[in-house]
Amino acid sequence: MSFDVGAVRGQFPILSEIIDGKPVHYLDNGASAQTPNAVLDAVRTYETTGRANVLRGVHRLAERATDAYENARVEVATFLGVAPMEIVFTGGCTAAINLVAYSYGSLLKPGDRILLSELEHHSNIVPWQLLRSRAGIEIDMIPVTVDGRIDLDKLPGLLTPRTKLISLAHVSNVTGALIDVGAVVAAAKSVGARVMLDGAQKAPHGPIDLPSLGVDFYVFAGHKAYGPNGIGVLWAKAELLDAMPPFMGGGSMIGRVTFAETTWAPAPRRFEAGTPPIGPAIGLGAACKWMRALDWTGAHAHEMTMVQHLMDGLQKIDGARIFGPAGLQNRYPVVSFMLDGVHPHDVAQTLDSFGVAVRAGHHCAQPLMDRFDLDGTTRVSMAPYNSRGDIDALLTGVRHAAKTLR
Amino acid sequence: MSDQLYQDRIVALAKAKTGAGKLAAPTKSARRDNPLCGDRVTIDVRLDGQGRIAEIAHQVRGCLLCQASASALASVAVGQDAAGIAAVRHDAERAIGREQGEAAEPFSAFAPVAAHKARQECVLLPFEALKDALS
Numbered sequence: 294m295s296f297d298v299g300a301v302r303g304q305f306p307i308l309s310e311i312i313d314g315k316p317v318h319y320l321d322n323g324a325s326a327q328t329p330n331a332v333l334d335a336v337r338t339y340e341t342t343g344r345a346n347v348l349r350g351v352h353r354l355a356e357r358a359t360d361a362y363e364n365a366r367v368e369v370a371t372f373l374g375v376a377p378m379e380i381v382f383t384g385g386c387t388a389a390i391n392l393v394a395y396s397y398g399s400l401l402k403p404g405d406r407i408l409l410s411e412l413e414h415h416s417n418i419v420p421w422q423l424l425r426s427r428a429g430i431e432i433d434m435i436p437v438t439v440d441g442r443i444d445l446d447k448l449p450g451l452l453t454p455r456t457k458l459i460s461l462a463h464v465s466n467v468t469g470a471l472i473d474v475g476a477v478v479a480a481a482k483s484v485g486a487r488v489m490l491d492g493a494q495k496a497p498h499g500p501i502d503l504p505s506l507g508v509d510f511y512v513f514a515g516h517k518a519y520g521p522n523g524i525g526v527l528w529a530k531a532e533l534l535d536a537m538p539p540f541m542g543g544g545s546m547i548g549r550v551t552f553a554e555t556t557w558a559p560a561p562r563r564f565e566a567g568t569p570p571i572g573p574a575i576g577l578g579a580a581c582k583w584m585r586a587l588d589w590t591g592a593h594a595h596e597m598t599m600v601q602h603l604m605d606g607l608q609k610i611d612g613a614r615i616f617g618p619a620g621l622q623n624r625y626p627v628v629s630f631m632l633d634g635v636h637p638h639d640v641a642q643t644l645d646s647f648g649v650a651v652r653a654g655h656h657c658a659q660p661l662m663d664r665f666d667l668d669g670t671t672r673v674s675m676a677p678y679n680s681r682g683d684i685d686a687l688l689t690g691v692r693h694a695a696k697t698l699r
Numbered sequence: 700m701s702d703q704l705y706q707d708r709i710v711a712l713a714k715a716k717t718g719a720g721k722l723a724a725p726t727k728s729a730r731r732d733n734p735l736c737g738d739r740v741t742i743d744v745r746l747d748g749q750g751r752i753a754e755i756a757h758q759v760r761g762c763l764l765c766q767a768s769a770s771a772l773a774s775v776a777v778g779q780d781a782a783g784i785a786a787v788r789h790d791a792e793r794a795i796g797r798e799q800g801e802a803a804e805p806f807s808a809f810a811p812v813a814a815h816k817a818r819q820e821c822v823l824l825p826f827e828a829l830k831d832a833l834s
């Protein structure tokens with residue numbers, strides 16, 4: 294019954310590479326995850342047996358390409374428990390949020406309010422600031438607790454009748470905290486606001502049943518979810534997509550074009566102007582299928598065992614402090630820490646010399662760093678293929694940094 | 700490669716903290732941020748009548764390389780004007796391999812950074828802040 298890490302690792306060719314004489318201890322999955330053979334094979338099959346443009350050709354390669362592309366949409370929809378026609382392929386997670394900010398945002402009126410949190414990634418802050426300059430909307434911020442969670446006790450006091458959208462990270466890319474979606478949705482309903490979740494850090498940890506969450510918009514990035522770069526997903530309820538104007542104009546998104554007037558194609562094509570990232574979408578479809586086949590009960594338990602092992606190890610290092618939830622409840626395997634007297638970049642650089650890849654810095658969450666007056670953190674972000682050996686190598690590196698750099 | 704980055708001389712420069720702190724009455728101050736990594740350097744200078752540095756202090760919120768560079772810079776800055784500091788900068792650029800030639804003390808200590816492109820801005824950030832303070 295126990296989770297077989299070795300079997301998962303074996304599906305990721307990069308994990309058996311030796312680089313500059315060192316094994317790959319990849320603990321920077323929150324920035325970009327690695328990709329399994331199933332995804333590489335799907336992309337290769339498209340490129341070598343079905344490469345053509347989609348939607349526009351009658352020849353058989355075009356048909357193969359279109360089928361594979363639309364099948365990827367079905368795979369992503371199945372992964373999220375929604376209808377394929379509600380899945381919009383975008384260039385990435387950032388592109389998906391910008392799409393919503395631009396298109397849904399254009400339906401908002403000056404004085405309408407958007408509610409974010411202090412721990413959001415810049416990609417869930419800046420598009421709303423652009424909308425604010427364009428359209429005169431207002432932005433409110435939910436504060437964060439000392440253990441790195443969005444403080445939902447403060448949520449009711451921040452809601453107003455003008456609050457139209459609450460947009461929050463499903464899982465924090467800095468602290469790993471999982472948000473209580475039910476509480477957010479219930480609060481939003483009380484003022485008739487919509488809810489968007491930034492699922493960039495949640496999607497890599499298994500299938501999500503969006504209908505049961507009761508949210509209105511969901512976005513995530515392919516490259517963090519074992520898929521290729523250059524692909525992201527926006528899901529929105531059909532009624533919302535139908536009401537939203539296009540974000541970009543071009544081919545494939547139109548009904549009929551004349552110089553006097555152009556009508557729009559129905560969603561999702563309305564939001565997929567031009568030739569889409571076909572290979573990356575096919576790869577993401579394969580990644581979603583791969584994730585659906587994984588034993589996530591076992592994988593999650595394994596990931597949390599690794600988090601505990603990491604926390605136990607850090608606790609024994611003088612001056613190492615975790616920024617984020619101390620327990621394993623309602624959290625995912627993203628762990629930020631500080632090492633007193635050593636800058637996070639120096640920790641990360643030292644870890645690199647032990648073959649350990651982590652991210653250090655502000656993690657595109659500067660408001661959060663400012664709030665807690667942090668120079669940044671060192672972030673360990675895990676995937677199901679991470680082993681005890683990865684964490685042990687990391688702990689050895691942190692101990693070395695503590696010994697030599699302060 | 701990065702095994703050798705934090706050599707004793709760089710660590711010693713950072714730990715020396717030469718010039719770390721603030722001046723009570725600076726003639727000029729400037730702050731520089733590196734938006735990519737979040738490093739931040741604030742430099743205070745007191746200038747004499749000829750525009751030469753009489754006193755210098757720096758506050759670094761940044762990595763060891765940035766701290767070591769600020770410390771090295773402070774150790775040679777007194778008595779220099781803007782042109783003198785520009786000359787010192789060439790030394791730093793030579794040390795990290797951005798310019799041809801041998802770097803002199805103390806910046807020769809930064810030679811290992813030549814192999815770490817992503818970290819070179821960390822060494823140059825104190826120079827950027829000081830340039831602003833002197834302009």
Ligand SMILES: Cc1ncc(COP(=O)(O)O)c(C=O)c1O
Pocket residue numbers: 323324385386387388414416417462464465466491493494514657
């Ligand atoms: C929580 C969160 N949101 C959004 C993004 C943006 O993703 P991308 O840069 O792939 O568009 C990231 C990734 O860095 C993230 O962690």
